[in-house]
Amino acid sequence: MVTSSNKSIPLNVVPSHSSATASTVPSELQTEAGQTGRNEQKQRYNLAKLAKRLRRQVGQAIEDFRMIEEGDRVMVCLSGGKDSYAMLDLLLSLQRKAPVNFELVAVNLDQKQPGFPEHILPEYLESIGVPFHILEQDTYSVVQRVVPEGKTTCALCSRLRRGSLYTFAAEQGFTKIALGHHRDDMVETLFLNMFYGSRLKSMPPKLRSDDGRHVVIRPLAYCRERDLENYAEAKAFPIIPCNLCGSQPNLQRQVIKQMLQEWERKHPGRVENIFRAMANITPSHLLDRELFDFAALGQDGNTPVAAQDSWLMPKNGASDSALPVGDKPDNTNNTAKPSSLNSGVAEN
Numbered sequence: 048m049v050t051s052s053n054k055s056i057p058l059n060v061v062p063s064h065s066s067a068t069a070s071t072v073p074s075e076l077q078t079e080a081g082q083t084g085r086n087e088q089k090q091r092y093n094l095a096k097l098a099k100r101l102r103r104q105v106g107q108a109i110e111d112f113r114m115i116e117e118g119d120r121v122m123v124c125l126s127g128g129k130d131s132y133a134m135l136d137l138l139l140s141l142q143r144k145a146p147v148n149f150e151l152v153a154v155n156l157d158q159k160q161p162g163f164p165e166h167i168l169p170e171y172l173e174s175i176g177v178p179f180h181i182l183e184q185d186t187y188s189v190v191q192r193v194v195p196e197g198k199t200t201c202a203l204c205s206r207l208r209r210g211s212l213y214t215f216a217a218e219q220g221f222t223k224i225a226l227g228h229h230r231d232d233m234v235e236t237l238f239l240n241m242f243y244g245s246r247l248k249s250m251p252p253k254l255r256s257d258d259g260r261h262v263v264i265r266p267l268a269y270c271r272e273r274d275l276e277n278y279a280e281a282k283a284f285p286i287i288p289c290n291l292c293g294s295q296p297n298l299q300r301q302v303i304k305q306m307l308q309e310w311e312r313k314h315p316g317r318v319e320n321i322f323r324a325m326a327n328i329t330p331s332h333l334l335d336r337e338l339f340d341f342a343a344l345g346q347d348g349n350t351p352v353a354a355q356d357s358w359l360m361p362k363n364g365a366s367d368s369a370l371p372v373g374d375k376p377d378n379t380n381n382t383a384k385p386s387s388l389n390s391g392v393a394e395n
């Protein structure tokens with residue numbers, strides 16, 4: 048006999064015999080449910096592994112460069128992009144276990160770009176219980192007014208943003224300013240400076256600002272961008288895009304990014320090797336005379352350097368003629384050490 052309760056069970060679930068129980072659900076549905084469960088379990092496992100790796104890398108960078116110490120008040124710059132969300136999240140989780148006490152305060156600058164969703168960051172930060180400040184400054188209008196049409200606006204925009212944030216940090220007495228640049232940003236910047244600025248320099252993991260008032264740290268220095276992307280996606284951070292201003296992306300950086308991606312595709316591990324090379328420099332095997340005293344090698348102590356070199360100096364004083372024929376740099380407009388570099392190249 049078919050009971051009334053059985054009538055409400057969808058036909059494709061009702062077993063053909065009247066004594067149906069949960070254990071008699073068709074095997075294909077059991078398999079599907081089992082598969083879903085296994086997938087969720089795997090996702091949780093992968094996220095835990097990823098989080099562990101990122102925490103380890105952030106912890107290592109902090110230790111290697113002594114980024115955070117007892118009593119520090121760290122201003123965590125939050126743009127609303129994946130990297131800064133991940134940085135805040137990872138720093139918070141390290142803070143909970145750290146043997147030293149330090150303070151974390153999230154700070155965002157609302158630059159008044161059209162369509163900027165003002166509520167997203169405060170809601171998120173309140174939900175995770177982090178102290179925060181939202182600063183407001185209409186740098187968007189300044190950038191629109193000053194930068195000629197068709198030119199990339201990011202360099203000026205970033206400079207203005209940095210200025211506002213640094214001023215706020217000084218007013219509030221923060222001892223460190225944390226920025227969310229990662230390993231791939233640093234490698235890209237190395238090539239940007241080489242290709243467009245004839246300089247061998249990147250973004251340091253820790254530096255003192257030009258005016259000497261701030262120490263800037265980059266706790267994500269050892270983290271790969273791909274990992275941060277995956278982490279941000281898995282944690283469902285409420286990302287705010289950085290193109291609300293309508294700016295063209297920095298084309299030079301895009302070119303470098305593509306070049307590095309192509310290298311990595313053909314030669315996995317190459318970007319990591321380049322990154323490691325930045326921490327493993329041999330000044331005596333480069334050409335910077337300020338870093339290594341080549342003149343002192345094999346020098347005759349009795350003869351003044353100027354006199355020793357006099358036979359090399361051309362009468363008209365053109366210093367490039369000391370280079371062997373054919374080795375003259377092709378970009379003769381570039382000085383060896385330009386005092387300022389163009390859009391976003393010499394980031395620090």
Ligand code: SF4
Binds near residue numbers: 200205294
């Ligand atoms: S994309 Fe727009 S908001 Fe972002 S840095 Fe560039 S100019 Fe500024």
